[in-house]
Amino acid sequence: MLRMIAAAMLAALLLPGAVPAQQAEPLRITIDNPNIEPMPIAAPVFIARNAKAAEYASDLVDVMVNDLTGTALFRLIPRAAYISSPARLDATPKFENWRAINADKLIVGSVSMRRGKLTVRFRLWDVPSGTQDGDGLQLVGDRKDWRRLAHKMADAIYSRITGETGYFDTRIVFVAESGPKNRRVKRLAIVDQDGANLRYLTGGNDLVVTPRFDPTSQRVIYLSWATGSPRVFLMNVDTGQREELEHQPGMTFAPRFSPDGSKVVMSLSIGGNTDIYVVPLGTRQRIQVTDSPSIETAPCFSPDGTQIVFESDRSGSQQLYVIPAGGGEARRISFGQGRYATPVWSPRGDLIAFTKQLGGRFYIGVMRPDGSDERLLTASYLDEGPTWAPNGRVLMFFRDTGGAASLPALMSVEITGRNLRRAPLDIPGSDPAWSPLLD
Amino acid sequence: MRRSLAISAALHMIIILLAMFSGQIFRSDEARAIQISEVELISPAEFDAAFSTAPEAPKSELPSLSPPELDGAEIDAPDAPQTPEKLAIERIGADRAEDAPRLDAVREEPRPDIALDVPAAPEAPVDSAAPEGVSLITPRVVGPAIPEQRRQRPDATTLAPESPARPAPRISTTPAPKPPTDATPAEEASPEVAPSDTATEVAEEKPAEAPPEAATEIVPEVENEPETIESVTPLASAPPPKRPRRPTRTAEARPEETRPAPAASPNSAQPRPSTNRQLGPPVTRQEKEGIALPIRKHWNFATLAGLPDADSLVVEIRLKVTPDGRIRDLQPYRPRNPEGNFRRAFDLARRAILIAERNGALKFPPQEKYERWKEIILTFDPKRNRVGF
Numbered sequence: 001m002l003r004m005i006a007a008a009m010l011a012a013l014l015l016p017g018a019v020p021a022q023q024a025e026p027l028r029i030t031i032d033n034p035n036i037e038p039m040p041i042a043a044p045v046f047i048a049r050n051a052k053a054a055e056y057a058s059d060l061v062d063v064m065v066n067d068l069t070g071t072a073l074f075r076l077i078p079r080a081a082y083i084s085s086p087a088r089l090d091a092t093p094k095f096e097n098w099r100a101i102n103a104d105k106l107i108v109g110s111v112s113m114r115r116g117k118l119t120v121r122f123r124l125w126d127v128p129s130g131t132q133d134g135d136g137l138q139l140v141g142d143r144k145d146w147r148r149l150a151h152k153m154a155d156a157i158y159s160r161i162t163g164e165t166g167y168f169d170t171r172i173v174f175v176a177e178s179g180p181k182n183r184r185v186k187r188l189a190i191v192d193q194d195g196a197n198l199r200y201l202t203g204g205n206d207l208v209v210t211p212r213f214d215p216t217s218q219r220v221i222y223l224s225w226a227t228g229s230p231r232v233f234l235m236n237v238d239t240g241q242r243e244e245l246e247h248q249p250g251m252t253f254a255p256r257f258s259p260d261g262s263k264v265v266m267s268l269s270i271g272g273n274t275d276i277y278v279v280p281l282g283t284r285q286r287i288q289v290t291d292s293p294s295i296e297t298a299p300c301f302s303p304d305g306t307q308i309v310f311e312s313d314r315s316g317s318q319q320l321y322v323i324p325a326g327g328g329e330a331r332r333i334s335f336g337q338g339r340y341a342t343p344v345w346s347p348r349g350d351l352i353a354f355t356k357q358l359g360g361r362f363y364i365g366v367m368r369p370d371g372s373d374e375r376l377l378t379a380s381y382l383d384e385g386p387t388w389a390p391n392g393r394v395l396m397f398f399r400d401t402g403g404a405a406s407l408p409a410l411m412s413v414e415i416t417g418r419n420l421r422r423a424p425l426d427i428p429g430s431d432p433a434w435s436p437l438l439d
Numbered sequence: 440m441r442r443s444l445a446i447s448a449a450l451h452m453i454i455i456l457l458a459m460f461s462g463q464i465f466r467s468d469e470a471r472a473i474q475i476s477e478v479e480l481i482s483p484a485e486f487d488a489a490f491s492t493a494p495e496a497p498k499s500e501l502p503s504l505s506p507p508e509l510d511g512a513e514i515d516a517p518d519a520p521q522t523p524e525k526l527a528i529e530r531i532g533a534d535r536a537e538d539a540p541r542l543d544a545v546r547e548e549p550r551p552d553i554a555l556d557v558p559a560a561p562e563a564p565v566d567s568a569a570p571e572g573v574s575l576i577t578p579r580v581v582g583p584a585i586p587e588q589r590r591q592r593p594d595a596t597t598l599a600p601e602s603p604a605r606p607a608p609r610i611s612t613t614p615a616p617k618p619p620t621d622a623t624p625a626e627e628a629s630p631e632v633a634p635s636d637t638a639t640e641v642a643e644e645k646p647a648e649a650p651p652e653a654a655t656e657i658v659p660e661v662e663n664e665p666e667t668i669e670s671v672t673p674l675a676s677a678p679p680p681k682r683p684r685r686p687t688r689t690a691e692a693r694p695e696e697t698r699p700a701p702a703a704s705p706n707s708a709q710p711r712p713s714t715n716r717q718l719g720p721p722v723t724r725q726e727k728e729g730i731a732l733p734i735r736k737h738w739n740f741a742t743l744a745g746l747p748d749a750d751s752l753v754v755e756i757r758l759k760v761t762p763d764g765r766i767r768d769l770q771p772y773r774p775r776n777p778e779g780n781f782r783r784a785f786d787l788a789r790r791a792i793l794i795a796e797r798n799g800a801l802k803f804p805p806q807e808k809y810e811r812w813k814e815i816i817l818t819f820d821p822k823r824n825r826v827g828f
Contacts, residue, residue, distance in 0.1 A: 024718045024810045024811045024813075024814075026757065026814035026815055026816045027722055027727070027811055027812045027814065027815045027816070028815075028816050028818065029727050029730055029731050029815060029816070029817050029818070030731075030817075030818040030820060031731050031734055031735050031738060031788075031817060031818065031819050031820070032735075032819075032820040032821070032822060033735065034735070034738045034739065034740035034787075034819075034821050035735075035736070035737075035738060035739045035740065035741070036739070036740060036741045036744055037739055037741055038741065039739060039741060039742060072741075073741050073742050099797070104739075104790065126786070126790075128789075128790045128793045128794055128797075129786070129789065129790070129793065137528060137529070138528070138529045139526060139527065139528050139529075140526065140527040140528075140529075141524065141526040141527065142524055145524055145526060148526060149526060152526060152528065161742050161783070162742045162743065162745070162746075162783075163743065163746065163779065163780045163783050164745075164746065187517075188517075197521075199518040199521065200517050200518045201517050201518070202517050203517055237520075238520055238521065239520050240517065240519075240520035348747065350747040351747075393745045414745055415745055416744050416745050439525045439526075
């Protein structure tokens with residue numbers, strides 16, 4: 001019996017066709033090293049639904065496109081190349097016409113105005129696949145806020161394509177500088193991130209430095225010599241109201257808000273020793289965080305509020321340290337050559353930006369919170385004071401090229417190291433601070 | 440002996456003295472060529488000031504900055520406060536465009552069905568409701584089977600770009616023919632060929648020019664040459680290649696199949712279920728590059744490159760390809776259901792594939808290897824060097 005079974009099995013094995021035909025495994029190909037280049041987009045002038053809205057149809061698109069192309073992630077295909085123009089917002093575009101000009105994304109919108117209110121509706125289309133990219137959006141606002149409507153559109157499109165929140169409906173507070181170096185006038189100023197709507201917050205009599213935005217509101221904290229000595233002031237940039245944070249002995253400087261806006265961390269110099277203190281805005285009672293004979297300054301909270309990064313010379317040179325927000329043992333995170341200063345924790349928590357001085361030059365760089373993966377993004381005679389865009393993808397700082405007549409300028413760079421460019425601002429400035437997104 | 444030694448010593452002494460005092464013998468030309476220039480010492484600060492532009496800083500316009508011209512009163516007073524108003528944002532997604540196509544895997548062009556017996560190809564339909572110009576809609580023709588040769592290779596007059604010849608396999612599977620006998624020298628020497636002075640046509644080298652992004656006016660070619668539409672568009676999906684028939688099993692044949700067939704075996708001419716014969720020779724690296732290169736060319740990862748987890752956004756896409764090199768199915772393979780940033784990474788990869796296919800740039804391996812490349816898994820790995828120093 002066993003012999004018969006074995007013979008049958010052998011015969012089954014030897015018979016041609018008894019085994020299923022050989023199936024090929026799918027061919028595997030790995031594609032790496034992708035291109036990093038601007039995505040071509042098409043943005044025809046919006047459809048004006050009534051005569052009053054016609055004057056905004058082009059300007060809205062221009063401001064929105066300017067936001068998007070300013071990131072260097074997108075480039076606008078010139079409108080002269082468009083084969084057709086959408087006549088209705090709700091009609092499916094003729095994708096062939098947009099593929100013919102190599103557009104990747106198509107933005108179609110309409111605008112109407114009624115009783116002084118602008119209503120903007122738009123859709124984003126993915127041209128290669130011929131699909132709508134997400135839902136359409138409708139924005140309504142006062143006509144004087146038409147630029148903000150355009151920024152909101154750009155935020156929505158940027159978020160849809162990149163997966164990150166936008167940063168276009170934001171403002172920058174900075175120190176506007178004028179005059180020669182020995183008689184430099186420094187005023188607090190605020191401007192939209194695209195350079196529009198410049199407004200001065202302080203006069204030129206008092207020296208002001210290091211303004212910082214509250215991450216949760218439109219308040220600013222800054223250092224002023226208005227009382228004759230450096231003191232920390234709070235200001236509501238919308239109302240112009242300001243107040244001194246505290247009036248106690250000692251010199252306070254380098255203030256910065258906590259992520260929830262309820263506290264301020266800053267340096268306080270008492271008796272020649274500088275340490276870091278946290279001041280709750282409710283009680284205004286100082287809480288000492290560091291206690292060291294060295295100089296501790298430039299503190300910044302982590303996004304979750306549990307840690308503080310700061311600079312200290314306790315090791316003999318200026319280096320970066322991280323300490324629990326309630327105090328404790330500080331941990332050194334910078335070990336490279338040169339001196340490290342002005343650390344700023346990214347809003348998304350993955351990186352810490354800093355200023356580095358090495359060999360007579362200044363650099364803006366980033367590193368992970370544990371000090372690893374340090375990368376320098378810029379270099380110059382003087383690059384200093386980084387601030388993060390609210391989405392943690394772009395850094396702004398100021399650059400001074402040196403020389404007797406030089407004036408600082410605001411610059412920005414992506415954390416990938418690309419798109420280093422001057423901020424669209426017509427006046428010299430330093431110490432920028434990025435606002436959170438407006439409501 | 441002593442005399443000659445003394446003469447030799449004296450001559451050597453004379454030569455050494457000449458060399459020491461005249462300097463004519465061992466003076467090098469380099470020494471004569473040295474030119475002394477006056478230099479100016481600058482401080483490190485001045486050096487930095489001179490070269491202080493950061494690498495790649497585009498269009499630094501710092502020197503052009505000028506302080507705002509304000510009078511004293513204006514400087515002293517801050518501007519009036521402004522309070523931004525809240526903007527209302529609503530989604531209009533509920534009323535998605537009614538005719539918005541919802542595509543699952545591969546883009547599907549709206550193509551009217553047209554029978555082959557229609558005497559003339561109709562013009563591309565134009566949406567009268569939306570006067571957006573003429574679109575390049577290609578009709579799909581349904582009719583009798585098209586000859587295999589015609590289906591695979593469109594006419595020379597078609598609008599589709601002709602795909603370049605496939606690269607030859609790196610290793611040939613057939614033995615090379617016997618080389619010819621060695622060349623023998625001619626009895627008479629041939630005169631050397633020189634360029635003719637009387638030549639009239641001289642081909643000028645033209646500098647390479649990139650094609651313009653788009654013309655200001657594009658006339659769809661559909662209107663001008665409707666009769667070529669059939670040949671432009673792949674007429675129908677080609678059937679899969681015929682599988683080799685299984686050999687008829689006969690009582691006489693079985694014993695032959697159970698042992699290695701000799702070269703002259705009568706059964707060797709029939710297709711056998713040997714793996715290599717069914718699947719064809721392996722796909723070479725060069726043939727893989729014929730697929731990978733055009734896709735990589737259109738794979739733009741800029742919009743996701745700044746994400747913290749950008750390097751981990753590896754997606755795999757499974758393609759099913761027809762024998763004539765058309766992608767008939769495109770699905771995410773890993774992750775199966777990409778969401779969030781993986782969905783965006785998948786969209787970027789799919790975009791690259793679709794553009795490469797639309798441009799006719801994909802070069803698939805030869806037909807005899809079709810079984811090996813009818814299904815392809817493409818792995819898109821965005822790891823690359825970051826910018827910085």
